[in-house]
Amino acid sequence: MNADTKPRFLSTDRRVREDKRFVAGSGRFVQDLDRPGMLHVALVAAQHPAAKIVKIDASEALAMEGVHYVIDGAELSAAVNPLMNGLDTPNVRRFPLAVGQNRYAGEWIAAVVADTRALAEDAAERVKVEVERLGFLTDAEKALDPESTPVHPEHGSNLLLDRTFDWGPVEDDFARSDETLKLRVTWGRNSTVPIETFGVICEWNPWDEVLDVWASIQMPKYADQIARALKLPGNAVRVHYDVDVGGSYGVKRGIKQTVLAGYLCRKLGRPVRLIEDRLENMRSGDAHGPERIFDIEVAFDRDGTVNAMKMRALDNAGAYAGRAPFQLGKPIGAIVGPYRINSVQYRAMSVTTNKAVQEAVRGFGQSPTNYAIETMMDRVAAHLGMDRLEFRQKNLIRSEEFPYLIPSGSTYDSGDYHAVIDKVLATADYAELQAERDRLRAEGLCAGIGIAACLEPSGGNSAFEPLLNEKNRTSTWMEGCRVNVDALGEVTVAIHTTSSGQGHETLAATVVGEVLQMDPDRIRVVRPDSLSSLPGNSPVGSRMAIMLGGAAANAARELIRQAVAIGAHLSRADPAACRYEDGTVVTPDGTVTWDEIVDVAHRRFHDLPPGTNPGLTANFIQQVPTGTALPKDGKVQMYPCYSFEFHLVLLAFDPVLAKPEIRRYVIGHDCGTVINPHIVKGMTLGGIAHGLGAALLEEFAYDGEGQLMTQSFLDYLMPSSHEMPEVEIVKHETPSPLTEFGQKGSGESGYLGAPAAISGAIHDAVSQWGIHLNKLPIRMSAISDAIAAAEENA
Amino acid sequence: MKTDLTVNGRTYGIDVEPRTTLLDALRDGCGLKGTHAGCEHGVCGACTVIVDGEAVRSCLMLAVQSDGLDITTIEGVAPERGELDVIQDSFCETHGMQCGYCTPGMVLAAKALLGVNREPTDEEIRDAISGNICRCTGYGQIVEAIRLAAKRLRESNALAMEAGE
Numbered sequence: 001m002n003a004d005t006k007p008r009f010l011s012t013d014r015r016v017r018e019d020k021r022f023v024a025g026s027g028r029f030v031q032d033l034d035r036p037g038m039l040h041v042a043l044v045a046a047q048h049p050a051a052k053i054v055k056i057d058a059s060e061a062l063a064m065e066g067v068h069y070v071i072d073g074a075e076l077s078a079a080v081n082p083l084m085n086g087l088d089t090p091n092v093r094r095f096p097l098a099v100g101q102n103r104y105a106g107e108w109i110a111a112v113v114a115d116t117r118a119l120a121e122d123a124a125e126r127v128k129v130e131v132e133r134l135g136f137l138t139d140a141e142k143a144l145d146p147e148s149t150p151v152h153p154e155h156g157s158n159l160l161l162d163r164t165f166d167w168g169p170v171e172d173d174f175a176r177s178d179e180t181l182k183l184r185v186t187w188g189r190n191s192t193v194p195i196e197t198f199g200v201i202c203e204w205n206p207w208d209e210v211l212d213v214w215a216s217i218q219m220p221k222y223a224d225q226i227a228r229a230l231k232l233p234g235n236a237v238r239v240h241y242d243v244d245v246g247g248s249y250g251v252k253r254g255i256k257q258t259v260l261a262g263y264l265c266r267k268l269g270r271p272v273r274l275i276e277d278r279l280e281n282m283r284s285g286d287a288h289g290p291e292r293i294f295d296i297e298v299a300f301d302r303d304g305t306v307n308a309m310k311m312r313a314l315d316n317a318g319a320y321a322g323r324a325p326f327q328l329g330k331p332i333g334a335i336v337g338p339y340r341i342n343s344v345q346y347r348a349m350s351v352t353t354n355k356a357v358q359e360a361v362r363g364f365g366q367s368p369t370n371y372a373i374e375t376m377m378d379r380v381a382a383h384l385g386m387d388r389l390e391f392r393q394k395n396l397i398r399s400e401e402f403p404y405l406i407p408s409g410s411t412y413d414s415g416d417y418h419a420v421i422d423k424v425l426a427t428a429d430y431a432e433l434q435a436e437r438d439r440l441r442a443e444g445l446c447a448g449i450g451i452a453a454c455l456e457p458s459g460g461n462s463a464f465e466p467l468l469n470e471k472n473r474t475s476t477w478m479e480g481c482r483v484n485v486d487a488l489g490e491v492t493v494a495i496h497t498t499s500s501g502q503g504h505e506t507l508a509a510t511v512v513g514e515v516l517q518m519d520p521d522r523i524r525v526v527r528p529d530s531l532s533s534l535p536g537n538s539p540v541g542s543r544m545a546i547m548l549g550g551a552a553a554n555a556a557r558e559l560i561r562q563a564v565a566i567g568a569h570l571s572r573a574d575p576a577a578c579r580y581e582d583g584t585v586v587t588p589d590g591t592v593t594w595d596e597i598v599d600v601a602h603r604r605f606h607d608l609p610p611g612t613n614p615g616l617t618a619n620f621i622q623q624v625p626t627g628t629a630l631p632k633d634g635k636v637q638m639y640p641c642y643s644f645e646f647h648l649v650l651l652a653f654d655p656v657l658a659k660p661e662i663r664r665y666v667i668g669h670d671c672g673t674v675i676n677p678h679i680v681k682g683m684t685l686g687g688i689a690h691g692l693g694a695a696l697l698e699e700f701a702y703d704g705e706g707q708l709m710t711q712s713f714l715d716y717l718m719p720s721s722h723e724m725p726e727v728e729i730v731k732h733e734t735p736s737p738l739t740e741f742g743q744k745g746s747g748e749s750g751y752l753g754a755p756a757a758i759s760g761a762i763h764d765a766v767s768q769w770g771i772h773l774n775k776l777p778i779r780m781s782a783i784s785d786a787i788a789a790a791e792e793n794a
Numbered sequence: 795m796k797t798d799l800t801v802n803g804r805t806y807g808i809d810v811e812p813r814t815t816l817l818d819a820l821r822d823g824c825g826l827k828g829t830h831a832g833c834e835h836g837v838c839g840a841c842t843v844i845v846d847g848e849a850v851r852s853c854l855m856l857a858v859q860s861d862g863l864d865i866t867t868i869e870g871v872a873p874e875r876g877e878l879d880v881i882q883d884s885f886c887e888t889h890g891m892q893c894g895y896c897t898p899g900m901v902l903a904a905k906a907l908l909g910v911n912r913e914p915t916d917e918e919i920r921d922a923i924s925g926n927i928c929r930c931t932g933y934g935q936i937v938e939a940i941r942l943a944a945k946r947l948r949e950s951n952a953l954a955m956e957a958g959e
Contacts, residue, residue, distance in 0.1 A: 015886055022894025023882035023901055025828020025868030032827035118811075195832040195840050195929055196895045246830070246895030247929050278833045501892030501930050678889035678935070685932030686892065713837035713927070721920040721933040750932070 009513045009520050010741060011674050016506045017525075018499060027244040030199040030216045035271035038201065039068055041261065042120035043280055044110040044127045046102035049138070049354035049706025050151070051131035053101060056110055061123040066115040069268055070127060071260075073097035073109065080263055081229050083255055085321045087161060088471050091154040092352070094320040096256035101134060103151050103319035104354045105707050106283030108256075113264055113272060136354040138702045140293060140316035143351035151319055151352040160317055161325045161350040163468060165332070165634045167407035168343025173308035177299035181383055185375050186775040187368035187755075189291035189316065190698040191361055192690060193718065196246020197281035198254045202261040203271035210531075211262055213239045218248035218500045220477060220537040222255070223530045229259045230266075239530040245500035249362040249690065250540065251287040252500065253323075282711045288700050289361030290327050291316040294372035304386050304394050306339060311372065312347040317358050324358030325350040327365030329464025330541075333410045333638025334366065334455045337373040338417050339395040344407050348468065354706050362690060363456075363748040364541065367755060370454040371776065374756035378763065388760075389430075392453055393418060399734075409635025410457075411626075412642045413736045413744075415670065417453065420732045421646050424668035427730045428648050433664060437764075440652045440663070446787075447652040447663075450761025452753040456671070457639035458745020459738075460541025461624045464638065467631045476627040479543070480534025481551035483512055483559055485616035487602040489594055491516065492524045493555075495548060496533035502747060503679040504544055508552045510675055511740075515556035517582050534619055542745030543624075545675055546641060546736075551622035553740040558618035566600050567592035569609035625738035641736045641744040643671040645684075647757035651765065658784035660696060660762060662725040669749055670732040673742035684750040685727055691754020692719045699777050769794075797861045799824060802870025810857045817841045819857035820867060828868035828898045832927070839926030842899035843867050849906035851925075868898035871905065880950075881905055881943040890939030892930030899926050904940045912948055916941065 021027055044056075058070035073095055082093040093099075098109050110127055114120035135149035142148050143158035150158055174180060200215035211232060213223075217239070227237045245252055257274050265272040276285050295312040313331075317324040328348035335344050381391035397404050399416040406412065433449060440447035465474040482494040493508045505525040513520030537543075560580045567585025568575040570592055578587045583594040600607045601616040608614060625640040646668040653660045667684065674680050697717040701709045710716040735742025755776055762778055763771075769790035773782055799806045799816075801824055808823035817834075820826045820843070829852055832840030836854040843852045844866040871879050878886065881904050891897040900923060907914060907922035914922070919940045920933070928936060 016889045018894065019886040019889060019891055020878070022891055022897045023868075023878060023885045024872055025826075025898040027828075027894045027897075029827075029830070029895065031821075031831065118813075192929065194893070194895070195838055195927060196830070196893070244894060247893040249929070278835065499893075501894065503892070682889055682892055682931050682935055685934040686928075686930045687932070689932035690929070712835055713833045714835065718927055718929070719932075720924045720927060721937070722924050724933050726916070726937075727932065727934060 007514055008517065009510050011677065013677060014510065014520070016503045016676065016678055017509065018503055018505055028242065029196060029244050029246055030201060030214050031275050033201060033214055035201060035203055038271040038273050039113050039115065039268060040117040040120050041264065041272060041274040042112050042117060042124040043108045044112065044124050044129065045284060046098060046105060046107045046109050048131065048133050049105045049136035050134040051102055052134055053098065053109060053129065053131055055130040057128040058110065060126040061112055064123050064126065066119045067112065067123045069113040069264065071097070071111050071264065073099035076260065076263060080259055081231060083229055083259065084225050086323055086465055086469060086472055087321050087325055088469050089155060089160055089321055092152045092160065092321045096260040104356050106356065107319065108284055111260055113268060117275070136706045138353050138355055138706055140291070140314050140351050140353060143353050151354055158351045158353065160321055160352060161328070161348060161468060164345065164347040165408065166345050167635065170308050170310065170343040170345045173343045174299040177307045178301045180297055180299045181380055182297045183376060183379050184774060185294050185372050187290060187292040187371060188699040188776045189288055190694050190700060191287055191289040192249035192251055193716065194247030194249065194252065197276035197278060198252055198257055198285055199275035200254055200258045200261050201271060201273045202258065202265040204266040209236055211237050213237060213258060213262070214243050215239065215254055215258055216243065216245045216252055217254050217498055218245060218250065218252045218538055218540070219254065220540055225255050226258050226262060230262050235531060237530070241496060241498050241527040241529060241533065243498050245498050248500040250360040250364065253359050256286060278713065279711055282716060283708050284356060286322065286357035287359045288318060288356050289358060290365055290368050292368045296372060296376050298376055298380060300380055302384065304384055304391050306341050306380065306395050308343045309341055310345040312349065314349045314351070316353050316355065317350045318355040319352060320357045322357050323360055326464055326468060327360065329468045330364040330457065330638065331366050331369035332408045332464060332467065333457045334642065335408050336406050337370060338397055338453050338455055338644060340397050342407065355702060356708065360540065362751050366457065366748065367691065367694070367752050370752050371756040371759065374452045374454065375759065378760050388451055393421065396453065410638045413640060413738050414734045415642060415644050416732065416734045417644055420644055420668040420670050421453065423730045423732060424646050424648050424666050427728060428664065428666040433650055437650055445652045446655050446765040447650070448761040448763065448765030450647070450649040450757040450759065450764060452647040452757035452760060454645060454753040454756065456542055456643040456645065456745060456748050456752050458542035458643055459546045459624055459640040460543030461627045461639050463631060463636040467636055473630070475630055476624045477537035478621050478623055479536050479547035479551050480619065480621045481508065481548060481555045482534055482617070482619045483555040485559065485598060485601070487598065489598040490522065491518065492526060493552060494526050494528055496528065496536035497538045500539070502539050502544060503676060504539065504548060506676055506679065507544060507548060511549050511552040512556045515553050516559065535621055539747065541639065542747040545743045545745055546739050547622050547624065549675060549743055550740050551620045554622065555618040555620035558620060559616060562612055562616060562618070563597045565609045565612050566597045570596065570600065570607060640738050641672065643744040643746060643749060645669050645749055645753050647753045649757045649761045651761045653765065655787050656784060658780045658787065665725045665727045666730060667727060667750065668730040668732060670734050671746040671749060672736045672744035673733060675743055680746045681729060683746045684729055687748060687750025687752070688727055688754045689719045689724050690751045692724060692758060694776055695755040695758035696777050795858055797858050799857065799860055799865060800862065801826065801865045801867055812856070812858055814857045815853050816855040816857050816860045817852035820852060823857070826867050826869050830895055830898060832896070839899045839903065840896050842902045842926060844902050844906055847906070847909060849903045866902070868901060871901060880946050881908065884943035884946065885939040888935045888938040888942060890931065890936040896926060896928045900928065900936055904943060907940065908944055908947060912944065914944055
């Protein structure tokens with residue numbers, strides 16, 4: 001986009017086109033679909049965290065009317081390949097059903113197929129499983145002990161990953177610094193827990209030899225993984241992308257569920273549907289998020305300059321590797337946050353335990369890391385007796401320093417962190433906010449202000465995979481878009497992923513409309529199935545504004561090139577002397593109308609210029625900007641674009657009850673050029689809600705017997721409209737120099753800083769007692785107990 | 795058991811097991827897929843329908859209990875196919891949703907509120923949707939949508955009549 005041209009549709013207050021079908025109850029979710037002759041699956045779950053499966057007796061279940069089949073891990077593992085594992089740990093094998101032994105409580109041991117889900121559940125209760133209990137562990141630090149019970153005996157230990165990176169002169173920087181400080185903080189195991197559980201329908205067509213899949217997925221390379229596991233050619237799996245997904249935020253991967261349903265539908269010759277119920281989803285849908293202990297040592301000078309940091313992140317991956325360990329990798333791309341820190345040592349460790357399996361969660365590990373960095377910044381400021389805000393401002397990268405290379409090899413594209421913070425402070429009236437805090441304190445409440453500054457790496461490069469596993473050569477993820485003009489002159493855009501709430505149809509229509517100078521409401525957006533699609537990788541890594549936005553813009557530009565070529569040829573003019581404007585081609589002698597160009601492209605091939613194909617159609621495959629390099633010396637450019645957010649929170653609570661109530665929440669947000677303001681606002685507010693949950697409420701807590709205690713919505717607490725405050729968003733736009741319109745990602749915004757800010761506010765509120773609450777979520781009981789203990793010791 | 799469900803003004807004669815929830819009967823018996831299953835234990839509100847004017851969780855009610863009651867599902871909200879009522883339109887205006895899964899329940903919770911309270915405060919709006927969990931939006935744009943719908947209903951006699959007043 002030319003900097004002088006004012007956008008017509010971009011950044012304007014346009015409605016989100018997907019919304020209409022949802023308010024009418026006319027979304028197309030997987031559980032709304034029916035296939036003739038469809039059968040239903042219920043699961044038999046393991047009772048113990050680890051046990052050898054001695055015998056499975058399904059005779060009673062199979063004798064029930066309407067029950068068609070019971071399958072166990074032995075049959076399934078003999079027929080399918082193990083599920084993909086990104087790390088080099090070939091003996092950590094994972095199948096959809098436990099094989100030989102189970103490794104966490106709730107793990108699926110067998111599946112029952114029946115005419116209805118209710119019947120399948122009844123029958124699942126009749127499946128008798130004889131087991132011998134085995135030793136187990138749930139604690140990540142215990143798992144580091146070489147003597148600990150291995151979750152996978154064939155692997156030999158519980159260690160999945162242990163890599164140490166030294167970026168810059170860490171030891172020298174520590175030696176030259178005035179002081180050092182150590183801290184430990186823990187990010188509790190939570191997840192995004194969509195309201196729709198995972199669901200899938202598989203149907204095998206034996207004459208076409210194609211497996212049709214309808215699933216609530218948000219998953220790169222999903223079709224490839226299903227084909228590999230089921231030993232099918234890649235072009236024998238057809239994933240239908242015209243399925244609405246009821247929330248994902250990263251976790252809707254569903255590989256094990258789909259491989260199971262895919263196998264069963266071929267075996268039984270009927271369509272098979274597996275929709276998790278809430279218990280199956282919470283306990284064994286393999287969709288938990290990171291659970292991470294951070295040990296940090298930081299070196300700084302007395303003037304408040306942070307020089308170096310050593311961080312060890314120990315992640316509890318659960319029972320199988322999955323993609324969880326890579327969530328230690330992405331934060332490497334923003335390992336110093338928005339700060340100038342000269343050198344970093346980072347040790348990434350991942351262990352197996354007898355807990356449910358982790359999946360990718362919003363931010364892919366970035367939010368826990370930001371929480372650790374921001375807590376560190378608060379602690380150092382407190383140690384030095386400096387104001388937390390001034391301390392941050394002193395260490396922030398300055399706007400004139402961009403592009404800014406950080407020690408771990410990524411270059412931050414652009415930003416103006418100080419300007420965003422100044423705007424937030426002005427909006428919130430920081431002095432008044434502090435006065436309000438002090439007034440609340442005078443009333444006998446605990447009141448505190450929390451601040452957090454952090455980055456949202458966006459654009460979804462995959463360089464963390466080869467960085468953590470040299471045998472894995474995945475460096476990047478592309479995204480495709482097709483733009484067609486039909487014979488009546490109307491525009492249809494094809495995008496190649498499911499919808500899970502990010503508004504990609506709106507994004508694609510807005511961008512194509514902007515480039516073609518055409519009302520986006522006239523543009524249709526479709527989602528073909530995976531066999532009819534261009535290469536794409538779904539919305540992960542906060543990438544679609546950049547990647548789909550880029551692909552759509554470039555495909556539309558190619559259409560313009562074709563239109564100008566046709567217009568110029570008709571006018572016998574030099575294409576270089578012609579230009580596209582409002583659907584016409586302006587030549588030195590006049591204009592050629594859109595209808596005329598369409599007519600030539602679709603009917604009058606004799607009028608086509610040489611070298612131009614008929615049909616007015618264009619494809620574009622967008623590459624990640626900066627996304628082609630493999631790691632070298634433990635360094636690599638990770639994501640291309642870096643959005644910034646600054647949180648300012650005031651909260652208060654009664655010292656005995658200790659229920660934090662947020663009194664004011666202001667966030668400054670800079671994700672470059674905004675394509676649709678409604679969507680970006682929603683992402684930010686929703687992200688803050690997820691962050692609030694992670695900070696105060698949500699945890700997959702296991703008891704000493706290895707059982708998940710929070711397996712329903714009665715005990716796994718999520719923010720309601722009562723807990724979530726009204727949030728004020730302060731906008732700032734620092735365009736990225738690397739993208740089509742200057743846009744950056746926003747799909748993880750809010751979530752990346754809210755936990756740190758809320759934790760910081762609680763610490764400010766209890767600062768008179770010097771209490772540290774070093775584990776998220778910070779429960780009411782933890783706060784009140786700590787205050788009571790401090791009072792008792794006072 | 796034979797049960798007559800009166801949904802959106804139409805009677806569906808269906809045969810259900812005594813244990814069948816109203817949620818499953820609406821979806822599988824009546825083919826009305828707009829009512830969604832979220833937690834199936836009465837916490838998330840995705841399955842909210844209006845029964846005799848009140849917002850009710852259809853996963854906590856049995857189909858046989860609902861015989862003869864006046865049930866409204868999301869399919870009964872729009873005046874005509876392809877059109878939206880004022881609450882639905884307000885949700886679109888403020889983008890009061892993302893994935894759309896909790897949306898039918900939210901719209902019906904809002905409808906139940908605005909049926910009895912023409913001028914709700916923000917606190918009353920938050921209270922009315924506090925039993926509906928949304929994981930996408932953080933509720934901000936949903937509160938805005940209901941605020942806007944209330945204003946539009948107050949300012950338009952025709953709309954107020956449409957809402958049954």
